[in-house]
Amino acid sequence: MTSTQQTSTHETRIEVDTEVPLVRIVREFDAPPAKVFRAHVDPELVVQWLGPRGLEMRIDRWDARTGGEYRYVHGRDGQEYWFHGSFHEVRPEDLTIVQTFTFEGVPDGVALEKLVLEDLGDGRSRLTATSLVDSFEARDAFVASGMETGVREGYERLDEVLRG
C-alpha cells in the first residue's frame, strides 16, 4: 500500500496532566467528525487502524453502544496482547464515547477513557482523548510503556482509513 508511505501532516499531542493522574491526547483529522466517530465504533474500520503498525488486531467481542462491551487481541510474532472494557456511553449525537480499558497483562489496572470530537469545519475535526487512572505511578508507567508509538502510528493508520 503506497498510503503507508505518506507522512501525516498532523501532530499527535500527548500531555500528562499535572493535577490529576490523566493522559490527554489531542489529534486533528482531515475528515468530518461523524466519519472519525464511525471509525471508532464500526469494528470493520477499527481493526484497520487501532494500535501500532505490524500488529494484527482480531476482535473477540465488540458492542459499541451505551452499556456494551469489547474485547480484542493484538498479535505479533506469536505474542498476543488482550484488551477489554465496557462502553459506558456511546453518544453519536454528542460525538462522545466514554469507555473503560484494561490490558489483560495487568488485570487489576483499569483506565476510564473519554473521547470527544469537535467539528473544525471544512471537513476537519479534532479528537481529544483522555485516559484517567487512580495513581500517578500507574499513569506514568502507562506513558513509559511505549503507548506513544502505538497512539501515533494508530492515528497515522486512521488517516489512511479516512482517506480510503
Place this chain on the structure above:
Amino acid sequence: MTSTQQTSTHETRIEVDTEVPLVRIVREFDAPPAKVFRAHVDPELVVQWLGPRGLEMRIDRWDARTGGEYRYVHGRDGQEYWFHGSFHEVRPEDLTIVQTFTFEGVPDGVALEKLVLEDLGDGRSRLTATSLVDSFEARDAFVASGMETGVREGYERLDEVLRG
C-alpha cells in the same frame, strides 16, 4: 420493621484522597464476604438496600457480569433520580467489582468505582469502595452533594438484609 430501629455497630469511614480525585469508603459487615458480594450483584437484594432510607429503588437494567450494564431509578415524593453504568469487571473469585457510575442529572459526569471485599474471618468482612473522577472539583461536589447520608443509610439497610 423493628430492624430499622437497631443501631449499626459499624462505622462507615468516608475519606477523600489528598493526591488524586478519589473518595474512599471503608465499612465492615458481620457477614462473610461472599454474602456481602452477592448482595451487590443480585438485583433482588440490591433493591432492598442501595441508597438512603425512604427512597424506592426500581431496576430498569441489571446484568452484573463482566461487560454487563445497569440502570436504575430512585424515587421519592414524585421525584425520580436515574443512574446508569457498566460492569467493567465482576470477579466473584477475587471479591472485586469494577464499574462506572453516572447520575443522569449530571449526564457528563462519570465515576470509576472499585469495590473490594476482604475476609476478616469469623464471618466478618471489610468492604473498600473507591470512586474516581477526573477533577477535584467534581469529587468535592460529589461529597458535598449529601452522598454521605445515602452511603451510611444504605449500609445500615445492607446490615439488615444480611441479618435477614
